[in-house]
Amino acid sequence: MNVPAFEVHTEDGLARFMRIRRQTLGLCAGLSGEDLQVQSMPDASPGKWHLAHTTWFFEQFVLGHDPAYRPRHPEWHYLFNSYYESVGPMHARPRRGVLSRPSLEEIRDYRARIDEAMGERIARGVDATLAASIELGLQHEQQHQELLLTDIKHAFWCNPLRPAFGHASASESRSLPMRFLPGREGPVEVGHEGRGFTYDNETPRHTTWLPAHALANRLVTNSEYLAFVRDGGYEEAGLWLADGWATVQRKGWQRPLYWQEDLSSEFTLAGIRPLDPQAPVCHLSYFEADAFARWAGARLPTEAEWEDFASSRPVTGNFQESRRFHPAGAPHGDGLLQMYGDVWEWTASPYVSYPGFKPLPGALGEYNGKFMNGQWVLRGGSCVTPRDHIRASYRNFFPPHARWQFTGIRLGQDR
Known part of the structure:
Protein backbone atom coordinates (compact mmCIF):
# COMPACT_ATOMS: atom_id res chain seq x y z
CA MET A 1 0.00 0.00 0.00
CA ASN A 2 1.38 3.39 -0.93
CA VAL A 3 1.72 6.09 1.70
CA PRO A 4 -1.73 7.67 1.48
CA ALA A 5 -2.90 11.22 1.08
CA PHE A 6 -3.30 11.62 4.86
CA GLU A 7 -1.74 14.63 6.55
CA VAL A 8 0.13 12.87 9.31
CA HIS A 9 1.15 15.84 11.45
CA THR A 10 -1.49 18.48 10.78
CA GLU A 11 -4.99 19.41 11.81
CA ASP A 12 -6.10 18.52 8.27
CA GLY A 13 -5.56 14.83 8.96
CA LEU A 14 -7.63 14.94 12.13
CA ALA A 15 -10.35 16.96 10.39
CA ARG A 16 -10.54 14.39 7.61
CA PHE A 17 -10.79 11.56 10.13
CA MET A 18 -13.61 13.24 12.04
CA ARG A 19 -15.47 14.26 8.87
CA ILE A 20 -15.66 10.71 7.56
CA ARG A 21 -16.59 9.29 10.96
CA ARG A 22 -19.36 11.88 11.37
CA GLN A 23 -20.62 11.14 7.87
CA THR A 24 -21.33 7.54 8.87
CA LEU A 25 -23.33 8.67 11.89
CA GLY A 26 -25.11 11.22 9.72
CA LEU A 27 -26.37 8.47 7.42
CA CYS A 28 -27.97 6.85 10.48
CA ALA A 29 -29.56 10.03 11.80
CA GLY A 30 -33.09 9.20 10.67
CA LEU A 31 -32.94 5.51 11.53
CA SER A 32 -34.32 3.92 14.69
CA GLY A 33 -32.60 1.35 16.83
CA GLU A 34 -34.94 -1.22 15.32
CA ASP A 35 -33.92 -0.18 11.80
CA LEU A 36 -30.26 -0.58 12.69
CA GLN A 37 -30.82 -4.02 14.23
CA VAL A 38 -32.28 -5.73 11.13
CA GLN A 39 -30.30 -8.20 9.04
CA SER A 40 -32.52 -8.96 6.06
CA MET A 41 -30.31 -11.60 4.41
CA PRO A 42 -26.95 -13.31 5.06
CA ASP A 43 -25.07 -11.03 2.62
CA ALA A 44 -26.21 -7.89 4.46
CA SER A 45 -25.28 -6.66 7.94
CA PRO A 46 -27.24 -4.66 10.51
CA GLY A 47 -26.47 -0.94 10.53
CA LYS A 48 -25.50 -1.28 14.17
CA TRP A 49 -22.87 -3.85 13.23
CA HIS A 50 -21.43 -1.51 10.56
CA LEU A 51 -21.07 1.23 13.20
CA ALA A 52 -19.25 -1.12 15.56
CA HIS A 53 -17.08 -2.96 13.02
CA THR A 54 -15.63 0.20 11.47
CA THR A 55 -14.74 1.35 15.00
CA TRP A 56 -13.20 -2.02 15.86
CA PHE A 57 -11.02 -1.66 12.74
CA PHE A 58 -9.36 1.49 14.09
CA GLU A 59 -9.00 0.00 17.54
CA GLN A 60 -7.48 -3.22 16.20
CA PHE A 61 -5.18 -1.90 13.48
CA VAL A 62 -4.27 1.60 14.68
CA LEU A 63 -4.64 1.92 18.44
CA GLY A 64 -3.68 -1.73 18.88
CA HIS A 65 -0.39 -0.99 17.10
CA ASP A 66 0.79 0.27 20.50
CA PRO A 67 1.69 -2.78 22.64
CA ALA A 68 0.58 -0.88 25.75
CA TYR A 69 -2.96 -0.31 24.43
CA ARG A 70 -5.76 -2.20 26.16
CA PRO A 71 -9.07 -2.69 24.28
CA ARG A 72 -12.12 -1.01 25.78
CA HIS A 73 -14.28 -4.11 25.42
CA PRO A 74 -12.09 -7.19 24.78
CA GLU A 75 -15.17 -9.43 24.54
CA TRP A 76 -16.43 -7.40 21.57
CA HIS A 77 -13.42 -8.41 19.48
CA TYR A 78 -15.18 -11.67 18.60
CA LEU A 79 -18.44 -9.88 17.71
CA PHE A 80 -17.06 -7.22 15.37
CA ASN A 81 -14.15 -8.91 13.63
CA SER A 82 -15.40 -9.46 10.07
CA TYR A 83 -13.09 -11.97 8.38
CA TYR A 84 -9.56 -11.48 9.75
CA GLU A 85 -8.71 -15.07 10.63
CA SER A 86 -5.16 -14.15 11.66
CA VAL A 87 -6.36 -11.89 14.51
CA GLY A 88 -8.85 -14.34 16.00
CA PRO A 89 -12.25 -16.04 15.72
CA MET A 90 -15.40 -14.16 14.78
CA HIS A 91 -19.18 -14.31 15.07
CA ALA A 92 -20.80 -15.92 12.01
CA ARG A 93 -21.75 -13.35 9.39
CA PRO A 94 -25.27 -14.70 8.70
CA ARG A 95 -26.09 -14.35 12.43
CA ARG A 96 -25.08 -10.72 12.99
CA GLY A 97 -28.74 -9.80 13.32
CA VAL A 98 -29.07 -11.72 16.60
CA LEU A 99 -26.63 -9.37 18.34
CA SER A 100 -29.19 -7.34 20.28
CA ARG A 101 -26.41 -6.64 22.78
CA PRO A 102 -24.37 -4.51 22.97
CA SER A 103 -27.06 -1.88 22.58
CA LEU A 104 -27.03 0.91 20.02
CA GLU A 105 -26.29 3.37 22.82
CA GLU A 106 -23.28 1.33 23.91
CA ILE A 107 -21.98 1.17 20.35
CA ARG A 108 -22.39 4.93 19.91
CA ASP A 109 -20.43 5.42 23.13
CA TYR A 110 -17.78 2.99 21.83
CA ARG A 111 -17.43 5.06 18.65
CA ALA A 112 -17.09 8.26 20.68
CA ARG A 113 -14.41 6.78 22.95
CA ILE A 114 -12.37 5.35 20.09
CA ASP A 115 -12.70 8.61 18.12
CA GLU A 116 -11.38 10.46 21.15
CA ALA A 117 -8.44 8.07 21.45
CA MET A 118 -7.76 8.32 17.71
CA GLY A 119 -7.84 12.11 17.89
CA GLU A 120 -5.22 12.06 20.64
CA ARG A 121 -3.11 9.58 18.69
CA ILE A 122 -3.21 11.64 15.48
CA ALA A 123 -2.46 14.84 17.38
CA ARG A 124 0.74 13.28 18.77
CA GLY A 125 1.95 12.64 15.22
CA VAL A 126 2.13 9.38 13.32
CA ASP A 127 4.74 7.86 11.05
CA ALA A 128 4.12 6.79 7.47
CA THR A 129 3.22 3.21 8.42
CA LEU A 130 0.60 4.24 10.94
CA ALA A 131 -0.69 6.95 8.60
CA ALA A 132 -1.22 4.27 5.95
CA SER A 133 -3.25 2.19 8.42
CA ILE A 134 -5.36 5.22 9.36
CA GLU A 135 -6.07 5.99 5.72
CA LEU A 136 -6.95 2.36 5.03
CA GLY A 137 -9.37 2.57 7.97
CA LEU A 138 -11.00 5.68 6.49
CA GLN A 139 -11.33 4.08 3.06
CA HIS A 140 -12.75 1.01 4.78
CA GLU A 141 -15.26 3.24 6.61
CA GLN A 142 -16.37 4.76 3.31
CA GLN A 143 -16.93 1.27 1.90
CA HIS A 144 -19.16 0.56 4.88
CA GLN A 145 -21.08 3.81 4.38
CA GLU A 146 -22.08 2.42 0.99
CA LEU A 147 -22.84 -1.00 2.43
CA LEU A 148 -24.94 0.56 5.18
CA LEU A 149 -27.13 2.27 2.57
CA THR A 150 -27.49 -0.79 0.36
CA ASP A 151 -28.23 -2.99 3.37
CA ILE A 152 -30.88 -0.65 4.82
CA LYS A 153 -32.49 -0.43 1.36
CA HIS A 154 -32.81 -4.21 1.26
CA ALA A 155 -34.16 -4.29 4.82
CA PHE A 156 -36.77 -1.62 4.05
CA TRP A 157 -37.77 -3.43 0.84
CA CYS A 158 -38.38 -6.59 2.89
CA ASN A 159 -40.74 -4.65 5.15
CA PRO A 160 -44.35 -4.81 3.84
CA LEU A 161 -44.75 -1.12 4.75
CA ARG A 162 -42.01 -0.23 2.24
CA PRO A 163 -40.65 2.62 4.41
CA ALA A 164 -38.54 5.41 2.93
CA PHE A 165 -35.03 6.21 4.10
CA GLY A 166 -35.33 9.80 2.87
CA HIS A 167 -36.71 12.01 0.15
CA ALA A 168 -35.10 12.71 -3.20
CA SER A 169 -36.05 15.15 -5.91
CA ALA A 170 -36.85 13.61 -9.27
CA SER A 171 -34.17 14.00 -11.93
CA GLU A 172 -34.93 15.41 -15.35
CA SER A 173 -35.29 12.41 -17.67
CA ARG A 174 -33.53 12.81 -21.00
CA SER A 175 -33.34 10.51 -23.96
CA LEU A 176 -29.79 10.16 -25.24
CA PRO A 177 -29.05 7.83 -28.17
CA MET A 178 -26.53 5.09 -27.45
CA ARG A 179 -23.36 5.30 -29.52
Whole structure:
Protein backbone atom coordinates (compact mmCIF):
# COMPACT_ATOMS: atom_id res chain seq x y z
CA MET A 1 0.00 0.00 0.00
CA ASN A 2 1.38 3.39 -0.93
CA VAL A 3 1.72 6.09 1.70
CA PRO A 4 -1.73 7.67 1.48
CA ALA A 5 -2.90 11.22 1.08
CA PHE A 6 -3.30 11.62 4.86
CA GLU A 7 -1.74 14.63 6.55
CA VAL A 8 0.13 12.87 9.31
CA HIS A 9 1.15 15.84 11.45
CA THR A 10 -1.49 18.48 10.78
CA GLU A 11 -4.99 19.41 11.81
CA ASP A 12 -6.10 18.52 8.27
CA GLY A 13 -5.56 14.83 8.96
CA LEU A 14 -7.63 14.94 12.13
CA ALA A 15 -10.35 16.96 10.39
CA ARG A 16 -10.54 14.39 7.61
CA PHE A 17 -10.79 11.56 10.13
CA MET A 18 -13.61 13.24 12.04
CA ARG A 19 -15.47 14.26 8.87
CA ILE A 20 -15.66 10.71 7.56
CA ARG A 21 -16.59 9.29 10.96
CA ARG A 22 -19.36 11.88 11.37
CA GLN A 23 -20.62 11.14 7.87
CA THR A 24 -21.33 7.54 8.87
CA LEU A 25 -23.33 8.67 11.89
CA GLY A 26 -25.11 11.22 9.72
CA LEU A 27 -26.37 8.47 7.42
CA CYS A 28 -27.97 6.85 10.48
CA ALA A 29 -29.56 10.03 11.80
CA GLY A 30 -33.09 9.20 10.67
CA LEU A 31 -32.94 5.51 11.53
CA SER A 32 -34.32 3.92 14.69
CA GLY A 33 -32.60 1.35 16.83
CA GLU A 34 -34.94 -1.22 15.32
CA ASP A 35 -33.92 -0.18 11.80
CA LEU A 36 -30.26 -0.58 12.69
CA GLN A 37 -30.82 -4.02 14.23
CA VAL A 38 -32.28 -5.73 11.13
CA GLN A 39 -30.30 -8.20 9.04
CA SER A 40 -32.52 -8.96 6.06
CA MET A 41 -30.31 -11.60 4.41
CA PRO A 42 -26.95 -13.31 5.06
CA ASP A 43 -25.07 -11.03 2.62
CA ALA A 44 -26.21 -7.89 4.46
CA SER A 45 -25.28 -6.66 7.94
CA PRO A 46 -27.24 -4.66 10.51
CA GLY A 47 -26.47 -0.94 10.53
CA LYS A 48 -25.50 -1.28 14.17
CA TRP A 49 -22.87 -3.85 13.23
CA HIS A 50 -21.43 -1.51 10.56
CA LEU A 51 -21.07 1.23 13.20
CA ALA A 52 -19.25 -1.12 15.56
CA HIS A 53 -17.08 -2.96 13.02
CA THR A 54 -15.63 0.20 11.47
CA THR A 55 -14.74 1.35 15.00
CA TRP A 56 -13.20 -2.02 15.86
CA PHE A 57 -11.02 -1.66 12.74
CA PHE A 58 -9.36 1.49 14.09
CA GLU A 59 -9.00 0.00 17.54
CA GLN A 60 -7.48 -3.22 16.20
CA PHE A 61 -5.18 -1.90 13.48
CA VAL A 62 -4.27 1.60 14.68
CA LEU A 63 -4.64 1.92 18.44
CA GLY A 64 -3.68 -1.73 18.88
CA HIS A 65 -0.39 -0.99 17.10
CA ASP A 66 0.79 0.27 20.50
CA PRO A 67 1.69 -2.78 22.64
CA ALA A 68 0.58 -0.88 25.75
CA TYR A 69 -2.96 -0.31 24.43
CA ARG A 70 -5.76 -2.20 26.16
CA PRO A 71 -9.07 -2.69 24.28
CA ARG A 72 -12.12 -1.01 25.78
CA HIS A 73 -14.28 -4.11 25.42
CA PRO A 74 -12.09 -7.19 24.78
CA GLU A 75 -15.17 -9.43 24.54
CA TRP A 76 -16.43 -7.40 21.57
CA HIS A 77 -13.42 -8.41 19.48
CA TYR A 78 -15.18 -11.67 18.60
CA LEU A 79 -18.44 -9.88 17.71
CA PHE A 80 -17.06 -7.22 15.37
CA ASN A 81 -14.15 -8.91 13.63
CA SER A 82 -15.40 -9.46 10.07
CA TYR A 83 -13.09 -11.97 8.38
CA TYR A 84 -9.56 -11.48 9.75
CA GLU A 85 -8.71 -15.07 10.63
CA SER A 86 -5.16 -14.15 11.66
CA VAL A 87 -6.36 -11.89 14.51
CA GLY A 88 -8.85 -14.34 16.00
CA PRO A 89 -12.25 -16.04 15.72
CA MET A 90 -15.40 -14.16 14.78
CA HIS A 91 -19.18 -14.31 15.07
CA ALA A 92 -20.80 -15.92 12.01
CA ARG A 93 -21.75 -13.35 9.39
CA PRO A 94 -25.27 -14.70 8.70
CA ARG A 95 -26.09 -14.35 12.43
CA ARG A 96 -25.08 -10.72 12.99
CA GLY A 97 -28.74 -9.80 13.32
CA VAL A 98 -29.07 -11.72 16.60
CA LEU A 99 -26.63 -9.37 18.34
CA SER A 100 -29.19 -7.34 20.28
CA ARG A 101 -26.41 -6.64 22.78
CA PRO A 102 -24.37 -4.51 22.97
CA SER A 103 -27.06 -1.88 22.58
CA LEU A 104 -27.03 0.91 20.02
CA GLU A 105 -26.29 3.37 22.82
CA GLU A 106 -23.28 1.33 23.91
CA ILE A 107 -21.98 1.17 20.35
CA ARG A 108 -22.39 4.93 19.91
CA ASP A 109 -20.43 5.42 23.13
CA TYR A 110 -17.78 2.99 21.83
CA ARG A 111 -17.43 5.06 18.65
CA ALA A 112 -17.09 8.26 20.68
CA ARG A 113 -14.41 6.78 22.95
CA ILE A 114 -12.37 5.35 20.09
CA ASP A 115 -12.70 8.61 18.12
CA GLU A 116 -11.38 10.46 21.15
CA ALA A 117 -8.44 8.07 21.45
CA MET A 118 -7.76 8.32 17.71
CA GLY A 119 -7.84 12.11 17.89
CA GLU A 120 -5.22 12.06 20.64
CA ARG A 121 -3.11 9.58 18.69
CA ILE A 122 -3.21 11.64 15.48
CA ALA A 123 -2.46 14.84 17.38
CA ARG A 124 0.74 13.28 18.77
CA GLY A 125 1.95 12.64 15.22
CA VAL A 126 2.13 9.38 13.32
CA ASP A 127 4.74 7.86 11.05
CA ALA A 128 4.12 6.79 7.47
CA THR A 129 3.22 3.21 8.42
CA LEU A 130 0.60 4.24 10.94
CA ALA A 131 -0.69 6.95 8.60
CA ALA A 132 -1.22 4.27 5.95
CA SER A 133 -3.25 2.19 8.42
CA ILE A 134 -5.36 5.22 9.36
CA GLU A 135 -6.07 5.99 5.72
CA LEU A 136 -6.95 2.36 5.03
CA GLY A 137 -9.37 2.57 7.97
CA LEU A 138 -11.00 5.68 6.49
CA GLN A 139 -11.33 4.08 3.06
CA HIS A 140 -12.75 1.01 4.78
CA GLU A 141 -15.26 3.24 6.61
CA GLN A 142 -16.37 4.76 3.31
CA GLN A 143 -16.93 1.27 1.90
CA HIS A 144 -19.16 0.56 4.88
CA GLN A 145 -21.08 3.81 4.38
CA GLU A 146 -22.08 2.42 0.99
CA LEU A 147 -22.84 -1.00 2.43
CA LEU A 148 -24.94 0.56 5.18
CA LEU A 149 -27.13 2.27 2.57
CA THR A 150 -27.49 -0.79 0.36
CA ASP A 151 -28.23 -2.99 3.37
CA ILE A 152 -30.88 -0.65 4.82
CA LYS A 153 -32.49 -0.43 1.36
CA HIS A 154 -32.81 -4.21 1.26
CA ALA A 155 -34.16 -4.29 4.82
CA PHE A 156 -36.77 -1.62 4.05
CA TRP A 157 -37.77 -3.43 0.84
CA CYS A 158 -38.38 -6.59 2.89
CA ASN A 159 -40.74 -4.65 5.15
CA PRO A 160 -44.35 -4.81 3.84
CA LEU A 161 -44.75 -1.12 4.75
CA ARG A 162 -42.01 -0.23 2.24
CA PRO A 163 -40.65 2.62 4.41
CA ALA A 164 -38.54 5.41 2.93
CA PHE A 165 -35.03 6.21 4.10
CA GLY A 166 -35.33 9.80 2.87
CA HIS A 167 -36.71 12.01 0.15
CA ALA A 168 -35.10 12.71 -3.20
CA SER A 169 -36.05 15.15 -5.91
CA ALA A 170 -36.85 13.61 -9.27
CA SER A 171 -34.17 14.00 -11.93
CA GLU A 172 -34.93 15.41 -15.35
CA SER A 173 -35.29 12.41 -17.67
CA ARG A 174 -33.53 12.81 -21.00
CA SER A 175 -33.34 10.51 -23.96
CA LEU A 176 -29.79 10.16 -25.24
CA PRO A 177 -29.05 7.83 -28.17
CA MET A 178 -26.53 5.09 -27.45
CA ARG A 179 -23.36 5.30 -29.52
CA PHE A 180 -20.23 3.17 -29.42
CA LEU A 181 -16.94 5.01 -29.14
CA PRO A 182 -13.71 3.29 -30.21
CA GLY A 183 -11.03 2.72 -27.62
CA ARG A 184 -7.29 2.44 -27.96
CA GLU A 185 -5.83 -0.69 -29.48
CA GLY A 186 -2.49 -2.13 -28.47
CA PRO A 187 -0.39 -2.06 -25.28
CA VAL A 188 -1.67 0.13 -22.43
CA GLU A 189 -0.75 0.64 -18.79
CA VAL A 190 -3.37 -0.22 -16.15
CA GLY A 191 -3.31 -0.26 -12.38
CA HIS A 192 -2.61 2.42 -9.80
CA GLU A 193 -0.10 5.04 -10.93
CA GLY A 194 1.53 5.49 -7.52
CA ARG A 195 0.09 8.79 -6.25
CA GLY A 196 -2.12 8.82 -3.17
CA PHE A 197 -3.95 5.94 -1.58
CA THR A 198 -4.49 2.60 -3.30
CA TYR A 199 -5.73 -0.80 -2.27
CA ASP A 200 -3.24 -3.58 -2.85
CA ASN A 201 -5.48 -5.22 -5.48
CA GLU A 202 -4.95 -2.21 -7.79
CA THR A 203 -1.23 -2.96 -8.01
CA PRO A 204 1.23 -3.36 -9.54
CA ARG A 205 0.77 -1.14 -12.56
CA HIS A 206 1.47 -3.23 -15.62
CA THR A 207 1.14 -3.44 -19.38
CA THR A 208 -1.75 -5.26 -20.99
CA TRP A 209 -2.91 -5.57 -24.58
CA LEU A 210 -6.24 -4.19 -25.76
CA PRO A 211 -7.79 -5.56 -28.96
CA ALA A 212 -9.90 -3.33 -31.19
CA HIS A 213 -12.99 -2.45 -29.15
CA ALA A 214 -15.57 0.20 -28.37
CA LEU A 215 -17.62 1.20 -25.33
CA ALA A 216 -21.13 2.64 -25.20
CA ASN A 217 -21.27 6.36 -24.53
CA ARG A 218 -23.69 5.89 -21.61
CA LEU A 219 -25.17 3.32 -19.26
CA VAL A 220 -28.03 0.99 -20.19
CA THR A 221 -31.36 2.53 -19.19
CA ASN A 222 -34.50 1.18 -17.54
CA SER A 223 -36.41 1.41 -20.82
CA GLU A 224 -33.78 -0.62 -22.65
CA TYR A 225 -33.76 -3.28 -19.96
CA LEU A 226 -37.56 -3.30 -19.91
CA ALA A 227 -37.48 -4.23 -23.60
CA PHE A 228 -35.29 -7.22 -22.67
CA VAL A 229 -37.80 -8.28 -19.99
CA ARG A 230 -40.79 -7.93 -22.31
CA ASP A 231 -38.97 -9.81 -25.06
CA GLY A 232 -38.78 -12.85 -22.77
CA GLY A 233 -35.16 -12.38 -21.76
CA TYR A 234 -35.69 -14.23 -18.48
CA GLU A 235 -37.25 -17.16 -20.35
CA GLU A 236 -34.61 -17.73 -23.04
CA ALA A 237 -31.97 -20.15 -21.77
CA GLY A 238 -29.69 -19.47 -24.72
CA LEU A 239 -28.96 -15.94 -23.45
CA TRP A 240 -27.63 -17.09 -20.09
CA LEU A 241 -24.49 -18.62 -18.68
CA ALA A 242 -25.26 -22.06 -17.25
CA ASP A 243 -24.93 -20.93 -13.63
CA GLY A 244 -26.96 -17.83 -14.42
CA TRP A 245 -29.81 -19.82 -15.95
CA ALA A 246 -29.79 -22.18 -12.96
CA THR A 247 -29.98 -19.15 -10.65
CA VAL A 248 -32.88 -17.64 -12.61
CA GLN A 249 -34.77 -20.93 -12.36
CA ARG A 250 -34.00 -21.50 -8.70
CA LYS A 251 -34.77 -17.97 -7.53
CA GLY A 252 -37.61 -17.25 -9.93
CA TRP A 253 -36.08 -14.02 -11.25
CA GLN A 254 -38.29 -12.20 -13.76
CA ARG A 255 -37.04 -8.60 -13.48
CA PRO A 256 -34.38 -6.56 -11.65
CA LEU A 257 -34.38 -6.52 -7.88
CA TYR A 258 -36.70 -3.76 -6.54
CA TRP A 259 -38.76 -3.46 -9.74
CA GLN A 260 -42.42 -3.92 -8.93
CA GLU A 261 -44.59 -6.48 -10.71
CA ASP A 262 -46.27 -3.75 -12.76
CA LEU A 263 -42.89 -3.01 -14.41
CA SER A 264 -43.66 0.69 -14.12
CA SER A 265 -42.37 1.42 -10.60
CA GLU A 266 -39.49 0.44 -8.36
CA PHE A 267 -38.53 0.54 -4.71
CA THR A 268 -35.92 3.19 -3.89
CA LEU A 269 -34.45 4.66 -0.74
CA ALA A 270 -37.16 7.31 -1.14
CA GLY A 271 -39.88 4.63 -1.24
CA ILE A 272 -41.73 3.31 -4.28
CA ARG A 273 -41.28 5.65 -7.23
CA PRO A 274 -42.27 5.56 -10.91
CA LEU A 275 -39.65 3.87 -13.05
CA ASP A 276 -37.67 6.56 -14.86
CA PRO A 277 -37.25 5.16 -18.39
CA GLN A 278 -34.03 7.08 -19.06
CA ALA A 279 -32.29 6.46 -15.72
CA PRO A 280 -29.67 3.69 -15.56
CA VAL A 281 -31.05 0.27 -14.75
CA CYS A 282 -29.58 -0.97 -11.47
CA HIS A 283 -29.55 -3.83 -8.96
CA LEU A 284 -28.59 -6.39 -11.58
CA SER A 285 -26.42 -9.45 -11.10
CA TYR A 286 -23.49 -10.21 -13.35
CA PHE A 287 -25.61 -12.99 -14.83
CA GLU A 288 -28.33 -10.50 -15.80
CA ALA A 289 -25.82 -7.98 -17.17
CA ASP A 290 -24.16 -10.64 -19.30
CA ALA A 291 -27.49 -12.00 -20.60
CA PHE A 292 -28.68 -8.50 -21.53
CA ALA A 293 -25.44 -7.77 -23.38
CA ARG A 294 -25.83 -11.00 -25.33
CA TRP A 295 -29.47 -10.12 -26.16
CA ALA A 296 -28.35 -6.65 -27.31
CA GLY A 297 -25.73 -8.10 -29.65
CA ALA A 298 -22.90 -6.72 -27.57
CA ARG A 299 -20.78 -7.75 -24.59
CA LEU A 300 -19.55 -6.39 -21.28
CA PRO A 301 -16.30 -4.38 -21.32
CA THR A 302 -13.16 -5.82 -19.80
CA GLU A 303 -11.85 -3.95 -16.78
CA ALA A 304 -8.75 -2.89 -18.74
CA GLU A 305 -10.91 -1.41 -21.52
CA TRP A 306 -12.97 0.45 -18.92
CA GLU A 307 -9.95 1.78 -17.02
CA ASP A 308 -8.16 2.96 -20.15
CA PHE A 309 -11.20 5.07 -21.06
CA ALA A 310 -11.78 6.31 -17.50
CA SER A 311 -8.20 7.25 -16.63
CA SER A 312 -8.31 10.40 -18.77
CA ARG A 313 -11.62 11.62 -17.32
CA PRO A 314 -12.30 13.59 -14.13
CA VAL A 315 -14.04 11.85 -11.24
CA THR A 316 -17.40 13.59 -11.48
CA GLY A 317 -20.91 12.22 -11.33
CA ASN A 318 -23.86 11.33 -9.12
CA PHE A 319 -22.31 10.25 -5.81
CA GLN A 320 -23.37 9.93 -2.17
CA GLU A 321 -22.86 13.65 -1.65
CA SER A 322 -25.80 14.46 -3.94
CA ARG A 323 -28.05 12.69 -1.40
CA ARG A 324 -30.27 11.41 -4.21
CA PHE A 325 -29.18 7.85 -3.38
CA HIS A 326 -30.48 6.73 -6.77
CA PRO A 327 -29.13 6.72 -10.34
CA ALA A 328 -29.88 9.71 -12.53
CA GLY A 329 -30.37 10.00 -16.28
CA ALA A 330 -27.36 10.72 -18.45
CA PRO A 331 -26.49 14.37 -19.07
CA HIS A 332 -26.27 15.53 -22.64
CA GLY A 333 -22.73 15.69 -23.96
CA ASP A 334 -20.12 14.14 -26.18
CA GLY A 335 -17.78 11.31 -25.32
CA LEU A 336 -18.24 8.73 -22.58
CA LEU A 337 -20.74 9.78 -19.94
CA GLN A 338 -21.54 8.41 -16.47
CA MET A 339 -18.15 6.76 -16.11
CA TYR A 340 -18.26 7.53 -12.41
CA GLY A 341 -21.18 7.39 -9.99
CA ASP A 342 -24.79 6.28 -10.62
CA VAL A 343 -24.13 2.50 -10.77
CA TRP A 344 -21.19 0.15 -10.43
CA GLU A 345 -20.52 -1.25 -13.90
CA TRP A 346 -20.07 -5.00 -14.28
CA THR A 347 -17.09 -5.96 -16.41
CA ALA A 348 -16.27 -9.19 -18.22
CA SER A 349 -13.19 -9.62 -16.03
CA PRO A 350 -12.91 -12.16 -13.22
CA TYR A 351 -11.47 -10.82 -9.99
CA VAL A 352 -7.93 -12.17 -10.04
CA SER A 353 -4.56 -10.72 -9.11
CA TYR A 354 -2.47 -8.54 -11.38
CA PRO A 355 0.92 -9.94 -12.47
CA GLY A 356 3.34 -9.51 -9.58
CA PHE A 357 0.62 -8.81 -7.00
CA LYS A 358 1.72 -8.81 -3.38
CA PRO A 359 -0.87 -8.48 -0.58
CA LEU A 360 -0.29 -6.18 2.37
CA PRO A 361 1.86 -7.68 5.12
CA GLY A 362 0.26 -9.20 8.20
CA ALA A 363 -3.45 -9.41 8.94
CA LEU A 364 -4.29 -6.57 6.55
CA GLY A 365 -3.20 -8.86 3.73
CA GLU A 366 -6.60 -10.55 4.21
CA TYR A 367 -8.39 -7.36 3.08
CA ASN A 368 -8.54 -8.21 -0.64
CA GLY A 369 -6.32 -11.00 -1.86
CA LYS A 370 -8.08 -13.98 -0.32
CA PHE A 371 -11.30 -13.14 -2.18
CA MET A 372 -9.72 -13.54 -5.63
CA ASN A 373 -11.85 -16.46 -6.72
CA GLY A 374 -15.39 -16.81 -8.02
CA GLN A 375 -16.03 -13.06 -8.23
CA TRP A 376 -16.24 -10.44 -10.99
CA VAL A 377 -14.86 -6.93 -11.19
CA LEU A 378 -17.03 -3.80 -11.16
CA ARG A 379 -15.84 -0.29 -11.90
CA GLY A 380 -16.80 3.35 -11.46
CA GLY A 381 -18.65 3.72 -8.15
CA SER A 382 -22.34 4.39 -7.58
CA CYS A 383 -24.83 6.95 -6.32
CA VAL A 384 -24.08 5.82 -2.74
CA THR A 385 -20.28 5.87 -3.08
CA PRO A 386 -18.43 8.85 -1.53
CA ARG A 387 -16.85 10.84 -4.35
CA ASP A 388 -13.36 10.98 -2.83
CA HIS A 389 -13.36 7.21 -2.40
CA ILE A 390 -13.28 6.34 -6.12
CA ARG A 391 -10.62 6.50 -8.84
CA ALA A 392 -10.02 5.02 -12.30
CA SER A 393 -7.99 2.07 -10.99
CA TYR A 394 -10.49 1.11 -8.22
CA ARG A 395 -11.50 -2.58 -8.43
CA ASN A 396 -14.75 -3.53 -6.72
CA PHE A 397 -15.81 -7.18 -6.75
CA PHE A 398 -18.87 -9.29 -6.03
CA PRO A 399 -20.03 -12.84 -6.78
CA PRO A 400 -22.01 -13.11 -10.03
CA HIS A 401 -25.39 -13.65 -8.35
CA ALA A 402 -25.20 -10.51 -6.15
CA ARG A 403 -27.63 -7.73 -7.01
CA TRP A 404 -28.49 -5.79 -3.85
CA GLN A 405 -25.71 -3.33 -4.65
CA PHE A 406 -26.25 -0.45 -7.11
CA THR A 407 -24.91 -2.42 -10.07
CA GLY A 408 -25.66 -1.79 -13.75
CA ILE A 409 -24.43 -2.11 -17.32
CA ARG A 410 -22.27 -0.36 -19.86
CA LEU A 411 -22.04 -2.24 -23.13
CA GLY A 412 -18.89 -2.98 -25.08
CA GLN A 413 -18.25 -4.52 -28.46
CA ASP A 414 -15.49 -5.84 -30.63
CA ARG A 415 -14.48 -3.74 -33.64
